[in-house]
Amino acid sequence: MRAIWTGAISFGLVNVPVKLYSATEDHDVSLHQVHDADGGRIHYERRCEVCGRVTPYEHIDKAFVDGDETIVLTRDDLASIPQERDREISVAEFVPSDQIDPLLFDRSYYLEPTGKTTKAYVLLRQTLEKTDRTAIVEFALRQKTRLAALRVRGKVLVLQTLLWPDEVRTADFPVLDQTTRITAKEMQLSAALVKSFSDDFEPERFTDEYQEQLRKLIDAKRSAGGAIDTESTFGEAEDEGGEVIDLMEALKQSVQRSRATKKRAAGSRR
Structure with missing residues (x-):
């Protein structure tokens, strides 16, 4: 370091x-912008709007603009x-x-x-x-x-x-001012769901799935030498639709699913 x-x-x-x-x-995969027609790298230039020249960083100062007035601040000014x-x-x-x-x-x-x-x-x-x-x-x-x-x-x-x-915005959502009735049964099931998911936090158990899939995509394109079949690379996309169920039913099914998952995990460790 x-x-x-x-x-x-x-x-x-x-x-x-x-x-x-x-x-x-930051361990994210770095992606550059390229021209889709020929793959050429897209660059951004520091071009002066007065002389039209590309300006090296060492010749760039900072300025405060107030209406029609521009006050230039040099590196020495800021260091003072x-x-x-x-x-x-x-x-x-x-x-x-x-x-x-x-x-x-x-x-x-x-x-x-x-x-x-x-x-x-x-x-x-x-x-x-x-x-x-x-x-x-x-x-x-x-x-x-x-x-x-x-x-x-x-x-x-x-x-x-x-x-x-x-620098912290105020969250002002009028919908939260409305009175919402939570039943004792809903609260009980919600607490049971929290309990079924309870564990000690171990951040190393979690991964950045997007970055892993991005690397997988890059490796697949490198191997294929061009376009790839995303379905064969990642598998079929899951249907995120499905039937709409009410809150109580969702809580019940979530608790049952979580308990079943934990039971399977405990069995596999034996």
Whole structure:
């Protein structure tokens, strides 16, 4: 992994030197755009609308447009902002971990201790664990002040950037204001269905089926040297229609199906 930021966590007079690493990576198959007539690659050019020339990235500045006024900001201008030069992850407060709405989570990063000793790092980690608190911090990254949650994952401190409150849309669905009657029997069957599906979460048991099928499609086209028969590759498409049944019947059948599946799975493990 390559560090994308170097600085320090600060709370009170305690300073913890750290490096920041992206905690996640994208494994999706990369697809390019091509011309359907001849397979030629489609490219996008940074072309200046004044001189008409393709402009190299090193000669591109940024600008703020306000009506008829354009204010150009150079790299030096942006680098002069005090917040951009600040290399501190500043702890604002420690809050109960269950108070943070998961909807606010954005990107995740690992923090590696870089000082001569890991004592301050380990002390902060153990304190967060014992108090069941999450540190709310502020720091600057990529020309933006970030609000983030600092928490523990195993032996590592993890920084999860948070969306600002005005970046989260309000869900306003009038249909949910209507009164909906749920019977005791429906609730009982629904709870039974939840129980029949209950298990410990093990993310490695799940796979990205779309990406697997996309790779299968690519391999099939590579082997065929052109067009392929999708039915022979993926099998016949399932009929997603079928009869419409009421909620009670759907709950009953779902519970029965889930129990039968679990029974078969238990039998195969013997």
